[in-house]
Amino acid sequence: MDQVARRPRIADVAREAGVSKTAVSFAFNNPERLSPETATRIREVAETLGYRPHPVARMLTQRQTLTIGVLTPQALAVIFSNPFFGAFSEGVALVAEESGYGLHFISPLHGSLARAIGRATVDGVVAVGLSDGHPEVDQIRSAGVPIVLVDSTALPDHPSVEIDDEGGARAAAEHLLALGHRDFLVIGVEPPQPTTQVDPEGVMGRRLRGYRAALGAAGIGLPDDRVVVGPASVEGGVAAFDRAWEDGLRPTAVLAMSDAMAIGAMRAIRELRLGVPRDVSVVGFDDIDLSMHTDPPLTTVHQPIRRKGEEAVRLLLSIIDRRDVSKPEHRRLETRLIVRGSTGHPPDGRKEVAGVDN
Amino acid sequence: MDQVARRPRIADVAREAGVSKTAVSFAFNNPERLSPETATRIREVAETLGYRPHPVARMLTQRQTLTIGVLTPQALAVIFSNPFFGAFSEGVALVAEESGYGLHFISPLHGSLARAIGRATVDGVVAVGLSDGHPEVDQIRSAGVPIVLVDSTALPDHPSVEIDDEGGARAAAEHLLALGHRDFLVIGVEPPQPTTQVDPEGVMGRRLRGYRAALGAAGIGLPDDRVVVGPASVEGGVAAFDRAWEDGLRPTAVLAMSDAMAIGAMRAIRELRLGVPRDVSVVGFDDIDLSMHTDPPLTTVHQPIRRKGEEAVRLLLSIIDRRDVSKPEHRRLETRLIVRGSTGHPPDGRKEVAGVDN
DNA sequence: AAAGTCCGCTAAACCGGTTTGCTAAACCGG
DNA sequence: CCGGTTTAGCAAACCGGTTTAGCGGACTTT
Numbered sequence: 001m002d003q004v005a006r007r008p009r010i011a012d013v014a015r016e017a018g019v020s021k022t023a024v025s026f027a028f029n030n031p032e033r034l035s036p037e038t039a040t041r042i043r044e045v046a047e048t049l050g051y052r053p054h055p056v057a058r059m060l061t062q063r064q065t066l067t068i069g070v071l072t073p074q075a076l077a078v079i080f081s082n083p084f085f086g087a088f089s090e091g092v093a094l095v096a097e098e099s100g101y102g103l104h105f106i107s108p109l110h111g112s113l114a115r116a117i118g119r120a121t122v123d124g125v126v127a128v129g130l131s132d133g134h135p136e137v138d139q140i141r142s143a144g145v146p147i148v149l150v151d152s153t154a155l156p157d158h159p160s161v162e163i164d165d166e167g168g169a170r171a172a173a174e175h176l177l178a179l180g181h182r183d184f185l186v187i188g189v190e191p192p193q194p195t196t197q198v199d200p201e202g203v204m205g206r207r208l209r210g211y212r213a214a215l216g217a218a219g220i221g222l223p224d225d226r227v228v229v230g231p232a233s234v235e236g237g238v239a240a241f242d243r244a245w246e247d248g249l250r251p252t253a254v255l256a257m258s259d260a261m262a263i264g265a266m267r268a269i270r271e272l273r274l275g276v277p278r279d280v281s282v283v284g285f286d287d288i289d290l291s292m293h294t295d296p297p298l299t300t301v302h303q304p305i306r307r308k309g310e311e312a313v314r315l316l317l318s319i320i321d322r323r324d325v326s327k328p329e330h331r332r333l334e335t336r337l338i339v340r341g342s343t344g345h346p347p348d349g350r351k352e353v354a355g356v357d358n
Numbered sequence: 359m360d361q362v363a364r365r366p367r368i369a370d371v372a373r374e375a376g377v378s379k380t381a382v383s384f385a386f387n388n389p390e391r392l393s394p395e396t397a398t399r400i401r402e403v404a405e406t407l408g409y410r411p412h413p414v415a416r417m418l419t420q421r422q423t424l425t426i427g428v429l430t431p432q433a434l435a436v437i438f439s440n441p442f443f444g445a446f447s448e449g450v451a452l453v454a455e456e457s458g459y460g461l462h463f464i465s466p467l468h469g470s471l472a473r474a475i476g477r478a479t480v481d482g483v484v485a486v487g488l489s490d491g492h493p494e495v496d497q498i499r500s501a502g503v504p505i506v507l508v509d510s511t512a513l514p515d516h517p518s519v520e521i522d523d524e525g526g527a528r529a530a531a532e533h534l535l536a537l538g539h540r541d542f543l544v545i546g547v548e549p550p551q552p553t554t555q556v557d558p559e560g561v562m563g564r565r566l567r568g569y570r571a572a573l574g575a576a577g578i579g580l581p582d583d584r585v586v587v588g589p590a591s592v593e594g595g596v597a598a599f600d601r602a603w604e605d606g607l608r609p610t611a612v613l614a615m616s617d618a619m620a621i622g623a624m625r626a627i628r629e630l631r632l633g634v635p636r637d638v639s640v641v642g643f644d645d646i647d648l649s650m651h652t653d654p655p656l657t658t659v660h661q662p663i664r665r666k667g668e669e670a671v672r673l674l675l676s677i678i679d680r681r682d683v684s685k686p687e688h689r690r691l692e693t694r695l696i697v698r699g700s701t702g703h704p705p706d707g708r709k710e711v712a713g714v715d716n
Numbered sequence: 717a718a719a720g721t722c723c724g725c726t727a728a729a730c731c732g733g734t735t736t737g738c739t740a741a742a743c744c745g746g
Numbered sequence: 747c748c749g750g751t752t753t754a755g756c757a758a759a760c761c762g763g764t765t766t767a768g769c770g771g772a773c774t775t776t
Contacts, residue, residue: 007502009762020726025764035724052501055479056423057762059414060731066477067462076451076461081647086444093434093463102478103434103463104425107455119424120460121413121479143410144365234647263651289439289592293621295653367732378756383734393754415732418761 008051017045028053059121067102068092068316069122071140071147073130076107082232083260083288084305085128088150091309092126099317114139124316126150126309131191131202146319148312153201159319159328161312165203168301168335169210169255172283175299175337176253177218181281181346184222185251186211187240187261188229207257207285226251230261237264238271245272252280252346259284259291259300266294266342277344287338296341303335366409375403386411417479425460426450426674427480429498429505431488434465440590441618441646442663443486446508449667450484457675472497482674484508484667489549489560504677506670511559517677517686519670523561526659526693527568527613530641533657533695534611535576539639539704542580543609544569545598545619546587565615565643584609588619595622596629603630610638610704617642617649617658624652624700635702645696654699661693 014021019042026033027042034042045051059065070092072079079085089103096103106125109116114136117125124146130137131153141147141158149160176184188204198205212222228244230236237260244251245268254269256262262284266276276282276296284291284300291298311331372379377400384391385400392400403409417423428450430437437443447461454461464483467474472494475483482504488495489511499505499516507518534542546562556563570580586602588594595618602609603626612627614620620642624634634640634654642649642658649656669689 010764011762021763022726022765023724026725029764033724038724050500050502052476054762055477056414056417057731058764059479060418060733060762061764063731065414065479075455077448077455080444080448080451083441083444086438086441090435090438093438093465097433097435097465097467100467102465102467102474105451105461105463107451107460109455109458109460116460118410119413121417121423142408144408234651267651290648293592293625293652365732368734369732379733380735380756381754384755387734391754396754412732415761416734418732418763419734421761 007054008049010051010053013042013046013049013051016049017042065121065123066100067104067122068096068313069104069106069117069120069125069145071106071113071117071125071127071130073113074107076105078231078233079105079107083290084232084258084286087288087305088128088309091306091311092313093309094306095310095313095317099313101313101317112136114143117143117145124148124320126312126316127152128312129203131199131204146316148316148319150308150312151203153199154330157328159315159330161308161315161331161333163303163308163333164335165206166210166213168285168303168337169207170214171210171335171337172255172285172301173211173214175339176255176281176283176343177214177220179253179281179343179345181253182220183250183252183346184211184215184220184226185241185244185249185254186222186227187237187244187254187256187265188227189232189257189261190229190236204257211255225249232258232260234260234264234267237261238268239264241265241268252348253343254280254282256282257285259286259288259298262298262300262342263291263294266296266298276342279347281343281346283337283343292340294342299340299343300338301335302338304333308333365412366407368409368411371400371404371407371409374407375400423479423481424458425462425480426454426671427462427464427475427478427483427503429464429471429475429483429485429488431471432465434463436589436591437463437465441648442590442616442644445646445663446486446667449664449669450671451667452664453668453671453675457671459671459675470494472501475501475503482506482678484670484674485510486670487561489557504674506674506677508666508670509561511557512688515686517673517688519666519673519689519691521661521666521691522693523564524568524571526643526661526695527565528572529568529693529695530613530643530659531569531572533697534613534639534641534701535572535578537611537639537701537703539611540578541608541610541704542569542573542578542584543599543602543607543612544580544585545595545602545612545614545623546585547590547615547619548587548594562615569613583607590616590618592618592622592625595619596626597622599623599626610706611701612638612640614640615643617644617646617656620656620658620700621649621652624654624656634700637705639701639704641695641701650698652700657698657701658696659693660696662691666691 010021010024013024024042027039031039093103104120104122106116106120117140126148128150149158215222228240230240254265256265262282266282269276269280274280284298287300287302291300315329368379368382371382382400385397389397451461462478462480464474464478475498484506486508507516573580586598588598612623614623620640624640627634627638632638642656645658645660649658
C-alpha cells in the first residue's frame with residue numbers, strides 16, 4: 001500500500017514546487033538565473049523533501065567525477081600495511097583534497113587490474129609500482145584515462161614521477177664500501193606477480209644497477225645468490241635475511257630496498273644474537289618516518305615520499321584540466337643518503353682511514 | 359575536420375555490428391540471450407573499436423556502485439599519517455575486496471563533510487571517529503546511505519563497531535597502580551573540530567572514564583590539568599608531554615590514548631635525559647604493529663584494529679545486500695593489556711608487594 | 717505605438733548505458 | 747498442415763540529472 005520511501009528525484013521537487021526540472025537544477029547550480037525568491041522557495045521544497053542531487057546522474061552529464069584513482073598492482077590489504085604507501089597517500093591526498101578531488105583506490109579486482117580500472121569512475125589515475133612485467137599494463141594504458149606513472153617502468157609516452165633510484169642505491173653501496181665492507185647481501189622487493197626475472201627498467205632493476213655500479217667500481221661482484229627478495233614488509237625482511245643465513249651467507253653488510261625490510265633484517269640479525277652495526281651493517285631505502293626511531297636509527301636512502309605523491313597528482317590534474325597529452329612530462333626527484341646508526345665498520349676492523357688501530 | 363577521438367558509445371558498436379543497442383548490452387551482460395556467433399561478433403567489433411561500457415552510466419541504471427566509502431572527519435592527509443588508520447584500512451580493504459567492492463575515501467571537502475558525502479558515489483559508508491560534537495553528523499545520517507559507525511559516539515539507531523575502550527583504559531591504569539604509581543599524566547587525542555569539551559560518549563570520553571574509574575578506586579583523582587591533548591601522531595605526543603613538563607607536571611606514569619602519542623611521549627622523556635621505564639612509565643593504546651619494535655617495547659592496550667575494519671565492512675555489506683535496517687547491530691570487540699618493556703616501578707621504589715622498602 | 721531588450725522560466729534533447737515487453741521466425745509434436 | 751512453444755533480436759522506456767534553444771511578458775527606447 002504505502003510505498004517504501006523512494007529517494008526523491010528532481011522531478012518530485014519540480015512538481016511540488018510547481019516549476020520545471022530545469023528550474024530546480026538552476027536553483028542548485030545556477031541560482032543567478034532564477035529570481036531570488038523562486039530559488040529559495042525551490043531550495044526550501046527540496047529541503048523538506050530531503051532531496052539531494054544524485055551524484056551518479058550528475059557525473060554522467062557533467063562528464064567528470066571529481067575523483068582520482070590510485071592504482072596498485074597489489075591487493076589493498078597488503079598495500080595499506082606498508083608505511084611507504086601511507087606516506088605516499090598522504091601526499092596524494094593533500095593535493096587532491098585542496099583541488100576538491102576525492103580518492104578512489106583501485107586494486108586488482110578478483111585478480112584483474114583491467115577489470116578493476118574499467119569499473120572505476122575516476123577522472124584520472126596515479127599508478128604506483130606498475131612494472132612492465134605486468135600483463136595488463138597495455139590494457140590499462142589504452143583505457144583512455146589520463147594516467148601518471150609512479151615508480152614504474154619508464155614509458156616515454158606517459159607522464160611519470162620517479163626518483164633517482166640508481167643514484168641513491170649507488171650512494172648506499174659506496175657508503176658501506178667506504179666503511180670497509182666487502183661482503184654484501186641485497187634484499188629486494190618481490191614483484192606482485194611472480195615474474196621469472198627482474199624488469200631492468202623497474203624500480204628494483206634500477207636500484208640493483210646502482211648497487212652493482214658501486215660494487216663493480218670497487219672490484220666486487222654481486223652474484224645472483226647474493227640477492228634475495230620478499231614482500232616489502234618487516235616480516236618479509238626477517239624472512240629474507242633468515243633465508244640467506246640458512247643458505248650459508250655471512251654478509252657484513254645488508255643493502256635493503258625498503259626500510260620495512262631493513263628493519264626486518266635488523267630484527268633477524270638481533271635474533272641471531274648478532275649486533276647492528278657491530279657485526280652487520282644495514283642500509284635501508286625510503287626513509288620512512290619510523291626509520292629515525294628504530295634501534296639503532298636506520299641509515300637509509302632518503303626519498304621524498306610525500307612529495308612524490310603530491311607531484312604525481314599535480315601532474316595528473318594538469319593533464320585533466322587542459323587535456324594536454326602532447327608532451328608527457330617526466331619528473332625525477334632526488335634521493336640522498338642519510339647516515340644514522342645502523343652502519344659501521346665491518347667486524348674485522350678494516351677501515352677506510354689508513355693506518356688506524358684494529 | 360577529423361573529430362578528436364571520442365570515446366565509442368554503445369550505439370557506435372551497435373551500428374558497426376549491425377545490431378541494436380540491446381544486443382550489445384546483452385553481449386556483455388547476458389551473452390546467453392544471444393546466439394553464440396552474434397555474441398562473439400559483437401564483442402569483436404567492440405574490441406576493435408576500443409569500446410568499454412561507461413562505468414558511470416552503468417552505475418546509474420544498476421543503482422549500485424560496487425564501492426564503499428570510508429568517512430573520516432579529518433583531512434585524508436592527516437589520516438594517512440596515522441598507522442592506526444593504515445591497519446584499519448587494511449581490514450576494510452580485505453573484506454571489501456573479497457566482495458568485489460572498491461574503496462572510496464571521503465573527507466571534509468573544503469571543510470564540509472556533508473558536501474563531501476553528497477558527492478560520493480558509494481553504496482554505503484564506514485564512518486570512523488565521528489563524534490557527536492560534529493555539527494554535520496545529522497545531515498550525514500539523514501543522507502539515506504547505509505552507514506556503519508566505528509569508534510564513534512554510540513547511536514542506538516545506527517549499526518556500529520566498537521571496542522571496550524573503558525575496560526582497556528581501566529586495565530592500563532590498574533597495571534600502573536599495581537606497579538606503585540600514584541602520579542599520572544593522561545595524553546589524549548585532540549578532536550578534529552576544536553570542541554569546547556570532551557564528548558563523554560566518544561572514544562576519548564570512554565577511555566577517560568576507564569582511567570578515572572581505576573584511579574578513583576585507588577583513591578586518586580585525575581584533575582583536568584593532568585589531561586593534555588594533541589594530534590594523534592608521534593609529534594603530537596612529543597609536544598603534549600613537553601607541554602605538561604613545562605607546566606611543572608612531573609608524572610611517574612603516562613597514560614596515552616594512542617600508541618603514536620605514547621611513542622612521542624617516550625621520545626620526549628628521553629630527550630629530557632630521563633629513562634623509560636626507569637623514571638617514567640608509559641602505556642599506549644591501540645597496539646599498532648610498530649609498538650612491539652620500539653625501544654623499549656611499548657606496554658599498551660591491544661585492540662583488534664584490522665578486525666574492526668573487517669567487521670565494519672561485513673556489517674555494512676549485510677545492510678546493503680538485504681536492505682535490513684530493522685535492528686541495527688552493535689558489535690563490541692575486546693581489548694586487552696599487553697605488558698612489554700615501557701612500564702615498571704616508579705623511581706622512588708614503591709612496590710606493589712606489601713612491606714617493601716621506602 | 718511599434719520595435720528592441722532583458723528577465724524568468726520551460727520543453728526537449730542529451731549523457732550512456734540497462735531492462736521490459738514484444739514480434740517474427742524457427743522449431744515442435746501430433 | 748496446424749496450433750503452441752522457443753529462440754533471437756528489437757524498439758522504446760527508463761535511470762536522474764544538466765544544458766541548449768526558445769518563448770512570453772515586462773520594460774525600455776524612439
